[in-house]
Amino acid sequence: MAVLRRRTRRAPGVDDPLDATQERRVRAVLALGGVPQADLPEGVQQVRLRLLERAAKGDEAPRDVSAWAAVVASNLAMDWHRAKRRQERLGERLASLRQPAQPSDEESSVLSLAVAQGLDELPDPQRQVLVLRFYADLPVRDIADELGIPEGTVKSRLHTAVRALRARLHEDEVV
Secondary structure (H helix, E strand, O other): OOOOOOOOOOOOOOOOOOOHHHHHHHHHHHHHOOOOHHHHHHHHHHHHHHHHHHHHOOOOOOOOHHHHHHHHHHHHHHHHHHHHHHHHHHHHHHHHHHOOOOOOHHHHHHHHHHHHHHHHHOOHHHHHHHHHHHHOOOOHHHHHHHHOOOHHHHHHHHHHHHHHHHHHHHHOOOO
């Protein structure tokens, strides 16, 4: 019974450095190394390429091409896993940047209570501009117009109020 060889199209004069048995072995090593089926043809091509590059540099052919190809395939499988882990870590880092950590309900309640107590301790003019700026989301110009005071005074009161509130929250070890 004759063994049928699958022939692929190659450039004239260029012999395939891997025979069918060696190619199957390379595929098996890659698959056992965890490389997905879809990536196996690319892995086989990488092994072929390395053999051809070796010949093009004038290096001596490996004594046992099959063993050499298996080692190269094993290294390619490790490289594939490293690249996959690198991609996963990158994805995790990007996801963590996109999704800010949400404080728990308890942490949020403690922070809200501390901010409310800190606001109560502020002088009325500072509390007023702070509430209008950060809770009512009014721009400095509108606050100044509503209160009939200069914009510089609004900015000064905001700065002083924020600094005092921040100090209070740090003092209570809330933030």
